Amino acid sequence: MVQRKALTLNDFLEYLSVLKDKLNPSDNLAKTLGAVIEKLEDDFKSGQDGKSINGVIQKDYKVTISLATFKDLFGLLKKLEDNLKKEVEELEGQNEVLKENFEKAANIIRELLSPGHIFGVFESMEDRGDMGYWLILRDGQKIFSVKVLSEEVENFKKAKKGQYVRATNTQTMDGESKVAFELMDRFDTQGEVKAVIEVIEPDRLKVGGEDGPETIVSVAENVDFSKITPGDTVLISNNGFAVEIVNKVAVSDLLLREDDSSIGWEDVGGQEENIAKLRKEVEIPILDPEASKLFDTDPPKGVTLVGPPGCGKTMMAKAAVNETAKFLREKSGKNIKGYFILVGGPADVLRGIVGHSSGRIKTIFSVAREKAKEGHLVFIIFDEAEALLRTRSGGILDAGVGNTVVTQFNSEMDGVRDLSNVIVFLLTNRQDLIDPAVLRPKRCGDLILKIGRPDTPDKIKEIMLKHFRRPVKIHQKCIDEHGSAEKALEFFIDKTIEECMSPNKKIAELEYKDGTNEVVTLGHLMSGAIIGGIAARAKKEARNRYIESSEENKSQEGLILEDFIFALDVLYEESRLMTPQTKEALGDWLLVKGRKGKEIAEVITEEEGVVEVSKYSGKMQ
Incomplete structure (x- = not known):
């Protein structure tokens, strides 16, 4: 049998001290316990010849404890027992809650694992x-x-x-x-890139891919819906959400613009006959649609302007927007505005990812229709149409993109959707390269106008004078010599035109199969752009000389004939540098420039005094 060691008073005091340390020092119970410990210590000291309670006690001591101390200690222990019972009961209650939560957590963990x-x-x-x-x-x-x-x-x-x-x-x-x-x-970041055809409030899109069906998708909330516009490309996740804007449509050249009121018919030189035809075919049917119904005729959907580069096709189309809208406002009394969308060639449609060109075509027509619904007039102007709408299955566009563009374009033109107040203009210098289906009637074959070069002195002069409608300073010596500033200016222009046609400004010499020869000069290839360039450069020369002249000579300074001749020489050299030197390239280049004539046998080019004879079997058409 193991003998239990007797509890000494010192052990008991240490136990009470531990209890005291666990209590709040300001609590009454702690204070009472402290008083009891002091009393016991006093009794211990008196019974042990004053030895400290902190000393090491090696054996049991008999200590006489007074009755009063014992009562105090008993009462204290009773209170401690009651407090401990309450604490145990609270802990048991908390334990039940913890046990319940633990079981729930265990169930969740089992599910997760x-x-x-x-x-x-x-x-x-x-x-x-x-x-x-x-x-x-x-x-x-x-x-x-x-x-x-x-x-x-x-x-x-x-x-x-x-x-x-x-x-x-x-x-x-x-x-x-x-x-x-x-x-x-x-x-989700995996899926298919598609073009936005239409934005549907509040958070849906109509999208489509190349040759694919149109679908409606929701926009994920991590995408800023307000920034999505038709023509953008978006990533459609495998779960059917638009989760990312892949490519914002470059709208700088596709943006709907209000007509430029500064451009009118008076700005288009040498095209009086074409302007009359255009007004007759476009303005009247739009102004009086009832007359068209009575005689079962439709307003034109498309107009094609064919002519060499720089001869005013774009200017004529813009003037048509402005003048037609102005005419309709005056005749109808309504606030009709003119708008145009200028598509500057294939880059504006095929920009970005191949496979969204048809979506861009849809976007262009969609934007035009929305504005036309408001009662306004909208012209869609396609520049370089021969590159964008090239004959299918034989063009320069890769991966069948050109085929799809032509198909979509024709679909839009065929009235799948209403095209009221929307007119399409095609601008081209190679009508023969455009897909024939595009140029059918009720598409862009309703009206085809040939915009020729200003290849006569009268036409060149008419256009040149348009660049001097605002007064410019003429040199006083020239005014005195010709009698007026106006006559001096006409003299400058006449001499410039004469120099353009001179053999000194030869571009190439052609020998035709019938044995005849022709020298092609800069004058034969003259365009509105070249004429405008000569006028602008001559003005700059006179300006620079005026700035550099002394104060006493400024009053005399102004335009002189030499300014025009210098400008012409610069433009001629630039033209020569851009002239192809091989027979095939030169023949094609002359075709683009609109040079028509008989079938060519040889093209003779002159470079640095050496005459080179090369064969070319093409035909000017």
Whole structure:
């Protein structure tokens, strides 16, 4: 039998001291316990010849404790016992709560660690009353719902459309088969890039790919919906959400612009006959549509302007927008405005990712129709049409893109959608390269106008004078010599034109198959752009000389004939540098320049005094 060691008074005092240390020093119970310990220490000291209680006690001591001290100690222990019971009861209650929460946590952990997790993309959250909150998720074409645990509701209320959610795919203790447990911080980044055809409020898009069907998709909430415009390309995730703007459409050249009121028919030189035809075919049917109905005629949908570069095709189209809108305002009394969309060639349609060109064509027509619905007039101007609408299956555009552009263009022109108050202008220098289907009547063959070169002195002079409608300073000596500034200016222009036609400004010499020869000079290839360039450069020469002259000579300074001749020489040298030197390239170049004539046998070019004879079997058409 093990003999238990007797409890000494010193042990008992240490026990009481530990109890005291665990109590709040300001508590009454702690104060009472402190007083009892002091009393016991006093009794201990008196019974042990004053030895300190802190000394090491090697054996049991008999200590006489006064009755009063014992009563105090008994009362204190009673209070300690009562407090301990209360603490135990509180701890037992907390233990029950902890036990219940632990079991719940264990169930959740078992779910999280169990196999069979599924993923879905968040679409919406539903409150199903007594059934709690549920998430509607999408996985490809499949849509399903998962339950949200009550403690996770606030977290999942932050979910954004298109965001990934992880859920269990096993049965819970409540009998539910799927439970959402993680809102993942990512969106789907895999999918297909498509062009935006139409923006549908509040958060949907109509999109389409090359030769693919049009579909409606929702926009994920990580994408700024307000920044999406028709023609943009967006990434459509495998779950059917637009999750990223891949490429903003470059709208600088496709932007709908109000007509430039500074350009009118008076700015277009040498084209009086074409202007009359254009006004007759465009203005009258739009102004009086009832007359067209009476005689079963339709207003033109498309106009084609054919001519060499720099001969005023674009200016004529812009003037048509302004003048037609002005004419309709005056005749109808309505506030009709003219707008135009200038498509500056294939780059404006095929820019970015191949496969969205047809979407851009749709966008262009869609923007025009929306503005026309407001009662305004809209011209869509396609420059370099021979490159954009080239004959199908034989063009320079890769991967069948050209074929799709032509197909989509024709579809829009055929009235699949209303084109009232919308007129399409094609500008081209090679009509023969445009797909024949584009130039049919009721498309862009309703009116085809030939915009020729100003290849006569009278036409060149008419255009040149338009660049001097605002007064310019003529040298006083020239005014005195010719009698007036106007006559001096006409003299400068006449001499400049004469020099243009001179053999000194030869570009090439052609020998035709009938045995005749012709010298092609700069004058034969003159254009509105070249004429404008001569006028602008001559003005700059006179300006520079005026700035450099002394104060006493400034009053005399002004334009002189030499300014025009210098400008002509500069333009001629630039033209020679751009003239191709091989027989094939030179023949094609002359065709683009609109040079027509008989079938060519030889092209003779002159370079640095050496005459080179080369064969060319092409035909000027």
